[in-house]
Amino acid sequence: MRRLLLTLALTLLCAGGLFAQGLDSLDIFSITTCPGEDASTQMRLSWGSDTLATSCSVTLTEARDRRWKKARTLQAEGRYCAVYDTIWSKRANGENFNEDARFLKYDLALDSLKPRTDYCYYVTYQGTDGREARSQVYRFRTAGDRKWNACIISDFHSYPPLPGRLEAAMKMMDAVRSYDKYDWVLNLGDVCAWGGSYSFWVQMYQEQPFRDYMWASLNGNHDHMTRRYQLSNDFFRNATANPRNGYPGEEGVSYWFRYGDALFIMLNNETMRDSTGFAAASAWVEKVLQDNADARYKLVCEHYQWFFGTDGRTSQFGRWHEIFEKYGVNLALAGNNHIYVRAHDKGVVYVQTPSSDNERGQALYGPLADNADRIDFRWNEGPKTVGALHLSVTPKKMTVTLLDRQGTVVDRVEIEP
Ligand SMILES: [Fe+2]
Numbered sequence: 001m002r003r004l005l006l007t008l009a010l011t012l013l014c015a016g017g018l019f020a021q022g023l024d025s026l027d028i029f030s031i032t033t034c035p036g037e038d039a040s041t042q043m044r045l046s047w048g049s050d051t052l053a054t055s056c057s058v059t060l061t062e063a064r065d066r067r068w069k070k071a072r073t074l075q076a077e078g079r080y081c082a083v084y085d086t087i088w089s090k091r092a093n094g095e096n097f098n099e100d101a102r103f104l105k106y107d108l109a110l111d112s113l114k115p116r117t118d119y120c121y122y123v124t125y126q127g128t129d130g131r132e133a134r135s136q137v138y139r140f141r142t143a144g145d146r147k148w149n150a151c152i153i154s155d156f157h158s159y160p161p162l163p164g165r166l167e168a169a170m171k172m173m174d175a176v177r178s179y180d181k182y183d184w185v186l187n188l189g190d191v192c193a194w195g196g197s198y199s200f201w202v203q204m205y206q207e208q209p210f211r212d213y214m215w216a217s218l219n220g221n222h223d224h225m226t227r228r229y230q231l232s233n234d235f236f237r238n239a240t241a242n243p244r245n246g247y248p249g250e251e252g253v254s255y256w257f258r259y260g261d262a263l264f265i266m267l268n269n270e271t272m273r274d275s276t277g278f279a280a281a282s283a284w285v286e287k288v289l290q291d292n293a294d295a296r297y298k299l300v301c302e303h304y305q306w307f308f309g310t311d312g313r314t315s316q317f318g319r320w321h322e323i324f325e326k327y328g329v330n331l332a333l334a335g336n337n338h339i340y341v342r343a344h345d346k347g348v349v350y351v352q353t354p355s356s357d358n359e360r361g362q363a364l365y366g367p368l369a370d371n372a373d374r375i376d377f378r379w380n381e382g383p384k385t386v387g388a389l390h391l392s393v394t395p396k397k398m399t400v401t402l403l404d405r406q407g408t409v410v411d412r413v414e415i416e417p
Contacts, residue, residue, distance in 0.1 A: 006369045011084060011170075013050040014122060017100045017136055017313065019360050020240070021084050021282075024297050026050065026202070027049060027050060027053075027125045027127070027131075027133040028047055028048070028049050028056070028123050028125045028133060028135050029047065029048050029049075029103075029202045029205065030046065030047055030048045030201055030205045030239060031045070031046070031047040031123060031135055031138060031203055031205060031211075032045075032046050032047070032205055032215055032239075032240065032241075033045055033046075033138060033140045033210075033212070033213070033214045033215065034046055034214065034215065034216065034217070034240050034242050034243075035184075035214055035216050035242075035243070035257040035259065035264075035398075036109060036110065036111065036242045036243060036257065037142040037243045037245055037256070037257050037258065038143075038154045038257070038258050039142060039214070039257055039258060039259045040112045040115040040116075040142055040143040040144040040258070040259075040260065041111055041112060041114075041115060041142065041186075042109065042111045042113065042225070043056060043109075043110045043113065043119075043142070043214060044107060044108070044109050044241040044242065044243065045076075045106070045107075045108040045110065045121070045123075045241060046105075046106065046107055046108075046239070046240050046241030047048075047105075047106050047123055047135075048078075048081070048104065048105050048106070048202075049103060049104045049114060049125055050076055050104070050127075051080070051102055051103060051104055052128050052129070053078060053125055053126065053127055053128075053202070054103055054126050054127065054128055055075060055076075055126045056076050056078060056106055056123055056124065056125055056126070056251055057073050057074060057075050057076060057105075057123070057126075058073070058076060058108055058110075058121050058122070058123055058124075059072070059073050059122055059124060060072055060073075060074065060110065060120070060121040061119070061120055062114070062117055062118065062120070063117075063118035063119060063120050063122075063139065067392050068120075073109070074108060075379075076102030076106045076108040078105060078106045079104065079105055080102070080103075080104060080105075080281075081102070081103055081104065081105040081238050082101070082102045083232065083234040083235065083238055084099050084101040084197070084198035084235065084238070085099060085100070085101045085224050086098045086099060086100075086195060086225070087099045087101075087196045087197060087198075087228075087230070088203060088226065088227050088228050089196075089197040089199060089200075089226075089227055090160070090161055090197070090227070091160065091161075091199070092160035092161055092163070092203075092306075093161075094161050094313055095296065099197060099198050099199060101168075101198040101199070101247050101361065105238050105239075106361070107241035107252075108241070109241075110253050111118035113142050114131075114142065114167060114354050115143065115144025115201060116141075116142060116143075116144040116145050117141065117142050118139060118140075118141045118340070119139065119141070119142070120137050120138070120139050121137070121138050122134055122135045122136065122137050122138065123131075123135040124218065129240060136211060136266065137211070138210075138211045138212075139211065139212050139213070140172060140184070140213065140214040141183045141184070141213075141214070141258045143183075143258070143260045144260055145260065146260075146320050146394065146395055147392070147393065147394045148183045148184075148259070148260060148392075148393055149180060149183055149390065149391060149392045149393070149395075150183065150184050150185065150186050150259075150390075150391045151173055151176045151182040151184075151185050151186070151213075151335065151388060151389075151390060151391075152175070152185075152186045152188065152353060152354065152388060152389035152390070152391055152400075153169060153172065153173060153176075153185065153186075153187060153188070153353065153356050153388040153389075154167065154187060154189055154190060154191075154218075154220070154226060154303075154335030154336075154353045154355070155188075155189070155190040155220070155335050155336065155338055155353065155354075155355040155356060155357065155360070156169035156190070156355070157190055157191075157192070157193045157222055157355075157357050157359075158191055158192050158193060158200055158203070158357075158358040159192075159193035159194075159200065159309075159358055160199065160200060160203055162359065164357075164359065165193075165357035165358065165359055166203075166204060166207065166303055166357075167361075168358035168359070168386050168405075169191075169356040169357055169386075170207050170208070170209065170358060171386075171405065172356045172386050172387070172388045172403075172405055173185070173209050173388065175388075175404075175405055175406065176388050176389075176390050176403055177404060178407050179401070179403055179407045179409075180390055180392065182213070182390065182391075183213070183214075184213050184214040184215070184216065184259070185209060185213045185214070185215045185216070186215075186216050186264075186301070186327060186333070186391070187215055187216065187217040187218060187220050187334065188220070188301060188303060188333060188334060188335035188336075188353055189217070189218040189220025189221075189222075189223060189252055189303035189335050190220030190221065190222040190223060190303065190336065191217070191220070191223060192204065192222055192223050192262045193220060193222055193238075193402075194222065194225060194226050194227050195219075195220075195223035195224055195225060195226075195235035195236055195239065195295075196225060196227070196230060196232070197226065197227065198225030198239075201239045208288070216242075216257065216259075216264060216266065217236075217240055217242070217315035218266055218267070218268070218272060218301055218302065218303050218335070219233070219236040219253050219264075219268045219269075219303065220303040220336065221269070221270060221303065221304075221336070223235060223236045223239075223373060224236060224270045228311075229269065231337060233249070233250070233253045233268065233270070233271065235272075236253055236268075237251075239249055240252065242255045242266070243255045243256070243257055244285070244345035246268075247280055247283075247284040247388060249283070249350045249381075250268060250271060250284075251272065253268045253271075254255060254266060254267055254268045254271075254281065254284070256292070258292070258295065259295035260393075261295055261297065261394060262295060262296065262297040262298075262299060262398075263288075263289075263292040263295035263297070263298045263299065264297075264299050264301060265277045265285055265288055265289070265299070265300045265301065266301050266302075267281060267285070267300065267301065267302035267303075268281075268302075268303075269302050269303045269304045269316075278319060282319075282320075282323060286323060286327070287298065289323075289327035289329070290327070291360045293327075295323050296395065296417045297330050297331070297393065297398060297415075297417055298327065298328060298329045298330055298331075299329070299330065299331045299332070299333060300320070300324065300329050300331075300332050300333070301332075301333045301334070302316060302333075302334050303334065303335055303336050303338075304316050304334060304336050304337075305334050305335070305336050305337035305341065305352045306320075306332060306334050306341065306343065306350040306352055307337075307341050307343060307350070307352070307353070307371055307374075307375060308337065309337045309338075309339025309340070309341045309362065309365050309378050309380065310339065310362065310363075310365050310366060310367060311365070311366055311369040311370065312369055312370045312371045312372065312375050312378075313369065313370045313371070314371060314382075315337075316371060317343070317345070317350060317371075320332070321345055321346075321348065324326045324348045325345070325346045325347070325348060329348050330347075330348070330349065330398065330415050330417065331348075331349050331351065331400070331415055332348055332349070332350045332351070333351055333352070334350075334351075334352040334353070335351075335353045336352070337352055337362070338354060338355035338360065338361045338362045338385060338410070339354060339361075339362050339365055339378055339379070339380045340352065340353060340354040340377075340379040340380060340387060340402055340410075341375060341377075341378050342375070342376050342377060342378075342400075342402075342411060342413055343371065343374045343375045344374060344376060345374050349400075349413055349415050351389070351400055351413070353387070353389060354379060354380050354381075354385050354386075354387035354388075354402075355385045355386075355387075356385075356386050356387060356388055357386070358382065358384050358385070358386050358405075359383065360383070361380055361381060361383045361384060361385030362380060362381055362382075362383070363382060363383065364380065364382050365378055365380065372394060376413075377411050379402060379411060381404070386404070386405040387402060387403060387404050387405070387410070388402075388403060389401060389402055389403070395417075396416070396417075397414050397415060397416050397417075398414070398415045398417075399412065399413070399414050399415075400412065400413050400415070
């Protein structure tokens with residue numbers, strides 16, 4: 001009962017405090033669970049605290065240990081983060097302001113976890129004034145099940161002055177869950193309108209799905225920019241705690257992880273716009289594919305579309321298809337275009353998500369001018385598009401299902417290992 005009251009009080013404090021005051025009234029914020037390199041036994045927890053914290057710790061136990069009797073407590077060290085501070089931004093009420101975001105950032109690596117297990121944790125904050133605060137309870141499930149599911153969503157461009165965007169995406173996640181349960185979330189980028197606006201992340205992370213699931217996220221072009229179009233990997237890096245196994249300069253932004261016998265390679269388009277950037281990214285991708293040749297399924301994810309949904313013209317497909325074919329990539333996933341496109345080429349299936357914010361979708365598409373032999377299906381609902389994918393994986397096949405906001409099946413593809 002005490003815990004319930006405490007949780008309730010914290011919820012009210014968080015919800016009220018965010019808009020009324022700066023980060024200093026929040027204690028702990030932006031808690032999210034990211035995958036470890038081997039998601040069967042490793043997870044990486046990310047959060048921020050105000051600069052008055054003397055210490056933060058995580059209390060962790062298996063979900064079936066309801067009284068937290070076997071809980072263990074892990075101390076975490078924060079590092080000072082000011083990358084979002086003073087950035088030109090906008091409040092929920094439409095006021096212009098400069099972000100007031102000097103805080104301590106924590107990345108806590110958990111290992112030696114049990115595979116196929118539901119875990120619970122909370123973060124405890126200790127302040128210089130002796131004050132102690134405790135977060136709500138967060139959950140995740142480790143990989144290792146023979147059969148598992150994920151919700152794949154992207155492009156909701158969360159923007160506090162227009163709360164309907166985030167609401168549409170969260171409702172879409174409920175619709176995916178009504179269709180079939182899922183164990184984790186794969187985010188293909190553009191969850192924030194401006195990733196440089198830290199207040200946008202803080203608000204987004206208060207949504208329930210961030211408390212219930214591990215999120216594996218991609219850096220989208222919107223996550224990478226500020227309102228004044230300053231660009232940096234640091235915005236995405238400090239809003240997550242991804243594995244630091246990317247190539248130089250990309251630690252925690254480009255990364256890979258194993259979810260059971262599936263390999264996920266997570267790319268950052270923003271640093272491979274030119275040929276030098278692409279050379280560095282593709283050399284790393286080839287190495288990761290070689291090192292993980294034993295993975296039953298190989299998936300590569302990036303934010304930018306494979307094809308332009310409007311008329312089928314080649315986009316990122318052109319740069320990558322030979323490498324994907326060479327190493328037997330099964331599924332290539334992308335977002336950004338806001339038009340769902342499903343295509344195939346020499347055994348590789350290409351799928352890009354629709355948008356999910358009911359606002360920033362593309363106009364309806366026209367006839368295919370290119371790649372008619374590769375593109376099997378396209379879908380969107382015009383500017384007010386809301387859709388997401390359900391991924392179901394068994395040792396025999398992966399099934400990708402496109403759902404609309406009602407949870408109605410619009411398209412489906414099955415992929416064998
Ligand atoms: Fe987008």
